[in-house]
Amino acid sequence: MRDTKIVATLGPASSDENVLREMIKAGVNVVRINFSHGTAQDHIDRVVSVRKIALEMGVHIGVLADLQGPKIRIAQFAEGKVILENGAEFVFDTDAATLGDVNRVGLDFPELIKDVEKNDVLLLDDGKIRVKVILKTSDSLRCVVEQGGVLSNRKGINKLGGGLSAAALTSKDCADLITAAAFEADYLAISFPKNAADMYMARELMRNAGGKNAQMIAKIERAEAIPNLAEILDASDGIMVARGDLAVEVGDAKVPALQKKMIRMAREKNKLTITATQMMESMISSHVPTRAEVSDVANAVLDGTDAVMLSAETASGSFPVETVRVMAQVCEEAALFAPITLDQEMMNMTFGRIDQSVAMAAIFTAYHLKANAIIVLTESGSTPLWMSRFNSGVPIYAFSRNVHTLRRLSLFREVNVMPLPDQDMTHEKATTLIESTLIKQGVLKQGDTAVITYGSNMGKVGASDTMRIRRIGG
Incomplete structure (x- = not known):
């Protein structure tokens, strides 16, 4: 029996019932339904398949419904993408309807302009591109590119250090929450909560939708959530150490120590923890992980996390079953060295x-x-x-x-x-x-x-x- 549980995200690569069955045999304990992609019917069909297969196999598999949250993105380009050169100027504006070019692009969250000031740093595409604001107007941000690269349609945009005012629950989330209640999700993950109030609201909305059995998981991915971690934990049943967006806002170097702090605090408060993001990223296209990824998973086990999570590795990767099997083996080996205190x-x-x-x-x-x-x-x-x-x-x-x-x-x-x-x-x-x-x-x-x-x-x-x-x- 393996101590640390495995959460696997479902998607096109893992919707076939034979693949699902093999993933469960390999070690999946909980499946993640990612509302950032797919239709409501896609998600319902996948949950039905999982529950059917689990019943046939005589096992109990949890379902984690993960709301998209206020993912702030740029609009689209006339040619699908542009190349931003270091030192070039680039403008973000409120005109999302007009296709962008190498000089400008619209925002699908115009309120971003209110939250940003001159000299603030904006990070795009999970931090791959970095720009600095040099001029702010009522409807635009003129920036200079500090770290360029290829920028394509609908990429995410974050403010270094956090401080964006977007609500944790969007109208899309409220609709998706009703779908999650309908298929009786066991866990509901709330993206980008800033404080306890966001979690209390999500819990109330889920109960009103009929999801009385769902446990609330707060995804810690905003810089503002860190000083409010204790109150967020008190308002939740568990947290997800969502290292992707969190790293963009606070910087990569701070994330490992924050991971340990969050898992320790959660365990002290009798709450659950899931460690997520890029745990076996290379196995999207490779049948073996890197040694760094193996160490990352093992380190999370030794930190005391309840579960480690796979995202694109099982949702759209080429080796979903193999990835689960390798992760299970790493978890088993690491647990042998977990200290007993x-x-x-x-x-x-x-x-x-x-x-x-x-x-x-x-x-x-x-x-x-x-x-x-x-x-x-x-x-x-x-x-x-x-x-x-x-x-x-x-x-x-x-x-x-x-x-x-x-x-x-x-x-x-x-x-x-x-x-x-x-x-x-x-x-x-x-x-x-x-x-x-x-x-x-x-x-x-x-x-x-x-x-x-x-x-x-x-x-x-x-x-x-x-x-x-x-x-x-x-």
């Missing part, structure tokens, strides 16, 4: 809830007893979430009758998902069934030790109040 991390912790106290007691006991497994009977998934914030070296097996909980658990680090029959049963009967299942799967054998948690009132959310230590077959 359970005692140190728990030394000064206090707990105000019975169910959380039971979860912490179970993981502490399992570690010191050198148990073979931690077995969790859960309704909401809170108990395995708390356990998964610590690396104990003991695998966690979460059993639930709730299909929505099982799909959400597919993203939790170190948690292995198992279904329970949807019927009333005693704790003793449930424990016997679970032990038999794990023995059949080769997870446990006679004489092994397992630590088990459950609620004395089975079926009630937040009722975990019991921990047992069992010798299998004893």
Whole structure:
């Protein structure tokens, strides 16, 4: 069982059911539906395929719906692209309807002009092109090119250091959110949130659309989000370390340290983390990754991320199945060297809830007893979430009758998902069934030790109040 989970973006390269099936076999735990591309029907069809295949395979695959957000872009050129030379002047203006040329282009977000001042630096096409503002008018920005290159239609534009006023949720996002609720997304990723208010609004809109089971993931990709990270975490169920746009706004050199900080803060607050962007980028066109990419994935595992994410590698790349397989292997190898600091991390912790106290007691006991497994009977998934914030070296097996909980658990680090029959049963009967299942799967054998948690009132959310230590077959 692999500790770190894999999120794979679906697209043209991974829409075929045979490819999807092989990707799941290779190690995909969660699929990402990217609303920046494709139609609503494309996304619905892909989710239907995933759920059908998962049912056939007897696995639970989570669905992450990723909203596009206010991606600020330039308009289009008469010839599709231009070459900007270093030192040349170039103008951005509000006339998006007129096709651009080597001297100017329109903006699809005219409000950008209000957010920019003379001497500000603008970055285009993920930072490949850099220009400096030398003159601002009411409807244009005259710039000098500091780092030129080929600029083509609809490329993104960012302001170095952040500070753009675009709302986190656009009208397109609100429409896409309704689609995500319709196919019962397990997670909803919000692009470019600046503060907690953006996340509260997204949660409310999703609930109103009928998506009551969806967990909120904040994509940290704005410079303004960094000082507000604590409040964003409090308003979210997890974060995505979205290194692409974040790097453009704060600079590449700051991102590795920010990644570690964000993952650490999220784990301390019992929140989930996904590390994303260019993790296996070269495998879009190559059947092997670079050694730097292997190190990048391994480093994220050692940082404690819940999941690592593939984007174009599986959405449009030539080797989607191979990429997943390689990433899974890297995650497994890196996990062997993950430090166990359970005692140190728990030394000064206090707990105000019975169910959380039971979860912490179970993981502490399992570690010191050198148990073979931690077995969790859960309704909401809170108990395995708390356990998964610590690396104990003991695998966690979460059993639930709730299909929505099982799909959400597919993203939790170190948690292995198992279904329970949807019927009333005693704790003793449930424990016997679970032990038999794990023995059949080769997870446990006679004489092994397992630590088990459950609620004395089975079926009630937040009722975990019991921990047992069992010798299998004893």
